[in-house]
Amino acid sequence: xxxxxxxxxxxxxxxxxxxxxxxxxxxxxxxxxxxxxxxxxxxxxxxxxxxxxxxxxxxxxxxxxxxxxxxxxxxxxxxxxxxxxxxxxxxxxxxxxxxxxxxxxxxxxxxxxxxxxxxxxxxxxxxxxxxxxxxxxxxxxxxxxxxxxxxxxxxxxxxxxxxxxxxxxxxxxxxxxxxxxxxxxxxxxxxxxxxxxxxxxxxxxxxxxxxxxxxxxxxxxxxxxxxxxxxxxxxxxxxxxxxxxxxxxxxxxxxxxxxxxxxxxxxxxxxxxxxxxxxxxxxxxxxxxxxxxxxxxxxxxxxxxxxxxxx
Amino acid sequence: xxxxxxxxxxxxxxxxxxxxxxxxxxxxxxxxxxxxxxxxxxxxxxxxxxxxxxxxxxxxxxxxxxxxxxxxxx
Amino acid sequence: xxxxxxxxxxxxxxxxxxxxxxxxxxxxxxxxxxxxxxxxxxxxxxxxxxxxxxxxxxxxxxxxxxxxxxxxxxxxxxxxxxxxxxxxxxxxxxxxxxxxxxxxxxxxxxxxxxxxxxxxxxxxxxxxxxxxxxxxxxxxxxxxxxxxxxxxxxxxxxxxxxxxxxxxxxxxxxxxxxxxxxxxxxxxxxxxxxxxxxxxxxxxxxxxxxxxxxxxxxxxxxxxxxxxxxxxxxxxxxxxxxxxxxxxxxxxxxxxxxxxxxxxxxxxxxxxxxxxxxxxxxxxxxxxxxxxxxxxxxxxxxxxxxxxxxxxxxxxxxxxxxxxxxxxxxxxxxxxxxxxxxxxxxxxxxxxxxxxxxxxxxxxxxxxxxxxxxxxxxxxxxxxxxxxxxxxxxxxxxxxxxxxxxxxxxx
Numbered sequence: 001x002x003x004x005x006x007x008x009x010x011x012x013x014x015x016x017x018x019x020x021x022x023x024x025x026x027x028x029x030x031x032x033x034x035x036x037x038x039x040x041x042x043x044x045x046x047x048x049x050x051x052x053x054x055x056x057x058x059x060x061x062x063x064x065x066x067x068x069x070x071x072x073x074x075x076x077x078x079x080x081x082x083x084x085x086x087x088x089x090x091x092x093x094x095x096x097x098x099x100x101x102x103x104x105x106x107x108x109x110x111x112x113x114x115x116x117x118x119x120x121x122x123x124x125x126x127x128x129x130x131x132x133x134x135x136x137x138x139x140x141x142x143x144x145x146x147x148x149x150x151x152x153x154x155x156x157x158x159x160x161x162x163x164x165x166x167x168x169x170x171x172x173x174x175x176x177x178x179x180x181x182x183x184x185x186x187x188x189x190x191x192x193x194x195x196x197x198x199x200x201x202x203x204x205x206x207x208x209x210x211x212x213x214x215x216x217x218x219x220x221x222x223x224x225x226x227x228x229x230x231x232x233x234x235x236x237x238x239x240x241x242x243x244x245x246x247x248x249x250x251x252x253x254x255x256x257x258x259x260x261x262x263x264x265x266x267x268x269x270x271x272x273x274x275x276x277x278x279x280x281x282x283x284x285x286x287x288x289x290x291x292x293x294x295x296x297x298x299x300x301x302x303x304x305x306x307x308x309x310x311x
Numbered sequence: 312x313x314x315x316x317x318x319x320x321x322x323x324x325x326x327x328x329x330x331x332x333x334x335x336x337x338x339x340x341x342x343x344x345x346x347x348x349x350x351x352x353x354x355x356x357x358x359x360x361x362x363x364x365x366x367x368x369x370x371x372x373x374x375x376x377x378x379x380x381x382x383x384x385x
Numbered sequence: 386x387x388x389x390x391x392x393x394x395x396x397x398x399x400x401x402x403x404x405x406x407x408x409x410x411x412x413x414x415x416x417x418x419x420x421x422x423x424x425x426x427x428x429x430x431x432x433x434x435x436x437x438x439x440x441x442x443x444x445x446x447x448x449x450x451x452x453x454x455x456x457x458x459x460x461x462x463x464x465x466x467x468x469x470x471x472x473x474x475x476x477x478x479x480x481x482x483x484x485x486x487x488x489x490x491x492x493x494x495x496x497x498x499x500x501x502x503x504x505x506x507x508x509x510x511x512x513x514x515x516x517x518x519x520x521x522x523x524x525x526x527x528x529x530x531x532x533x534x535x536x537x538x539x540x541x542x543x544x545x546x547x548x549x550x551x552x553x554x555x556x557x558x559x560x561x562x563x564x565x566x567x568x569x570x571x572x573x574x575x576x577x578x579x580x581x582x583x584x585x586x587x588x589x590x591x592x593x594x595x596x597x598x599x600x601x602x603x604x605x606x607x608x609x610x611x612x613x614x615x616x617x618x619x620x621x622x623x624x625x626x627x628x629x630x631x632x633x634x635x636x637x638x639x640x641x642x643x644x645x646x647x648x649x650x651x652x653x654x655x656x657x658x659x660x661x662x663x664x665x666x667x668x669x670x671x672x673x674x675x676x677x678x679x680x681x682x683x684x685x686x687x688x689x690x691x692x693x694x695x696x697x698x699x700x701x702x703x704x705x706x707x708x709x710x711x712x713x714x715x716x717x718x719x720x721x722x723x724x725x726x727x728x729x730x731x732x733x734x735x736x737x738x739x740x741x742x743x744x745x746x747x748x749x750x751x752x753x754x755x756x757x758x759x760x761x762x763x764x765x766x767x768x769x770x771x772x773x774x775x776x777x778x779x780x781x782x783x784x785x786x787x788x789x790x791x792x793x794x795x796x
Contacts, residue, residue, distance in 0.1 A: 075410035082406035086399040155413060167753070185698045256407050257400070280400045348669035348693040348701075349614060349660045356436045356469050357747070357760065357791060359483065364442060368766075368783055370711050370735050371677035371685035373654025375604045375618035377537070377552035377571025 001168070001184050006031040010038045011046075011150050011173055019161065019169025020184055030166040034157035038173065041153040044073075045145040047096075054145055062139030068132045076145065076152070077129055083148070083260050084124040090267040091260060095236035096144030097121050102241075104232060107223035115239035122236050151214050151259030154178035158212075158255075176214040178255040193299070194219070196246035196287050204285060204299040212255035216262035217247030217287070233266050244270030244289065251283040251297055258282070351375075401563070436469035438791035444491065445784035452780070453498050453506045460783070461491040461514075478527040487518040494781035496634035496641055497719050497732045505719035505732075507780040510632065518543045531558045535569075545631075548575040552600075567618075568603040579631040589643055596626025604656075612662035622652040635730035636720040645730050646716070652679040669693040682715035683736070686772060699751035703760075710740040710772040719777055737779035740770025745787075756793040762786060 001020040004027035008015050017034045021027035046052045053073050060067045069077060083091040101110040101118055121141045128135035136143070150173045157171040158178035169180040170189060182188055188209035192202035196219045206213060218231035218241075230241045248265045252258035261282055265273035270288060277284040278296065285295035293299075352358040366372045407413055444460035452458055464487065471481040492513055497505045522539035535554040541547070552571030558564070574597045582592035604618025625648065633644035659672040670692055677685040691705040714736040716729035745762035766782040768775035 071411055078409060079406045082402050086402050159412065254407050254413065257403050260403060280397045282400065349662060351616065351658060353693065354758070356438050356467050357789065360438065360440050360465055360467060368735065369709060370683045371654070371687065373620040373622060373652060373656065373677060375602055375616065375620065375656055377554060377569040377600050377602065
């Protein structure tokens with residue numbers, strides 16, 4: 001068996017399918033299945049596409065009749081509701097509207113009054129979700145599936161590869177990885193974890209023989225003003241970026257759960273975040289603002305911060 | 312103690328040694344429950360013939376299933 | 386920083402809620418095991434599984450010191466071929482069919498005589514028995530959300546024995562799939578047409594008889610933390626009809642009479658099964674215990690310990706030890722010095738008091754979608770393994786070994 005790697009862009013970031021196959025043709029077939037699944041979900045849930053479910057939902061905001069969700073979207077909405085409940089309201093797919101005042105390209109800190117003007121549009125408790133009917137009661141409200149569809153897509157693509165007969169490999173979407181399976185000899189993949197202050201370098205490697213790993217960090221989108229870092233991880237209750245942890249990586253059976261847990265941990269902050277992951281019983285690795293590593297996942301620190309690899 | 316028993320104990324020891332050298336990190340908790348080895352009967356066909364053999368040589372029977380049939384006794 | 390081991394944390398409610406919600410999304414791979422029966426465990430991601438297993442059962446000879454002739458005598462051999470096909474029918478149903486073909490040959494215990502000192506010695510059946518058994522079991526499972534229903538039916542055929550059975554089983558997952566309640570009912574009808582029944586050679590042997598059996602069970606399985614699963618079940622069986630062995634005789638004060646057992650039997654079994662993951666060794670421990678009691682007066686204990694050791698390059702090793710001990714049936718005697726008022730006679734070693742110990746080793750190797758296995762087992766029964774000391778051992782207690790090889794292919 002040989003290792004084959006396929007890279008492409010989807011869901012706003014770099015993707016990779018790497019797998020062991022008997023020959024190039026078999027690898028091509030398995031990778032195509034994964035890519036098709038990722039592109040399907042991108043098309044369905046992208047904010048930027050006119051025909052996506054997300055656009056359809058957001059156009060319906062203010063319409064009391066709402067819209068009807070298909071089975072997959074309904075299950076994703078149920079999941080969002082569960083994550084909202086379990087995070088005490090921190091994981092909230094209505095918080096995307098904050099981007100109207102937080103422009104990470106313009107690098108501008110909004111005034112409190114601007115944020116206060118947006119907050120009434122935020123809060124899953126304002127959404128009327130009575131499966132299969134979804135109503136966004138206020139015009140201007142928005143749902144954003146970007147916070148978890150990427151991880152879900154990694155799970156689905158890995159499963160699609162397994163269904164097609166692949167057994168050894170992984171699917172990665174911008175750092176979130178769902179394993180198809182361990183190396184053919186059963187050895188784990190060594191997953192490099194990003195250094196939050198040098199994102200193309202590995203801070204540590206985590207061996208993974210099954211399941212998934214997802215990371216969340218303040219390095220993904222941010223700007224700095226007067227020495228303060230403003231990251232894209234916004235608290236939906238205050239409208240302000242959270243501070244505390246630099247990055248969190250979580251290992252879970254599903255990439256979806258790993259991603260949700262890492263996002264919630266970041267939002268909970270330096271003390272409550274790691275404690276909550278501990279209560280969950282999920283293996284994790286946290287990087288504090290000062291760069292100190294802590295966590296329960298077996299890992300090897302990379303001394304000179306070598307290149308980011310997955311082997 | 313019989314020859315067979317000593318042999319069994321020896322094999323167990325070897326298995327433990329192999330287990331250590333071939334140790335792989337196992338992930339998450341929930342996932343461990345999903346391993347095929349955690350099934351009640353990981354090899355159901357083998358389990359069926361073993362059960363059939365014991366049932367035909369011993370007085371006791373009964374399991375958490377209602378399947379079965381056949382004697383093949385003597 | 387040295388690697389840290391994750392402490393064994395019980396499953397957290399938040400994680401359970403997220404997991405349940407994630408797995409409710411259509412097409413998400415279910416990493417969590419279904420606790421109720423596991424009709425096609427290795428085929429969960431695959432649509433079809435084919436399984437073939439050959440087993441050679443070889444009973445050790447009976448020593449001359451235990452036979453009436455004073456000669457060693459060969460006993461029974463069985464060659465079994467098992468075929469299984471398991472396939473998915475849509476996303477919520479699956480079907481499993483098991484076919485078994487066996488050829489049996491050899492001699493079997495006939496009756497027991499007292500020797501000059503009163504020691505029981507075995508008389509073996511003179512002619513070598515040759516028989517052929519074919520059996521088919523079919524099972525269909527369908528999931529309705531948290532409930533799984535199963536229908537099963539089967540047939541077994543030998544020259545002198547025909548059985549047909551059917552059953553219904555169901556299971557229900559609740560408490561976030563941490564708990565599973567399961568149960569089932571089954572019915573079996575057997576027809577016996579013994580070889581040379583009512584013949585001039587064996588005039589007292591019955592020509593035809595039948596019996597039936599009704600069985601039911603209920604069980605509860607519980608996830609205890611992330612690495613432990615426990616199941617406890619109670620099974621009850623009622624048998625009615627001809628339950629004797631038509632080929633066996635009993636010695637009664639100088640005569641031989643037909644094996645004669647009660648016309649019904651009530652059996653109770655309580656089965657507890659534990660599956661414990663040992664993450665540090667990449668192994669899983671299986672511990673099973675069964676308590677058994679019936680109204681023929683037999684109480685039995687069965688304990689089984691197996692260690693599933695995963696090794697690199699898709700190898701696995703499964704050593705297993707099984708211990709069994711039973712008390713005798715009330716009416717059993719190795720031989721009878723006087724006629725019994727109840728008219729019940731049996732000297733069958735299966736109804737005698739004994740214990741047994743078996744050791745087994747299995748080796749598994751996965752090659753892509755193929756899985757190969759070899760297994761050896763040695764089983765030995767005798768008074769020494771019994772939970773209570775035994776005054777008189779039945780001379781026919783068995784020793785056997787089994788060689789078995791299997792091949793599984795998933796599609």
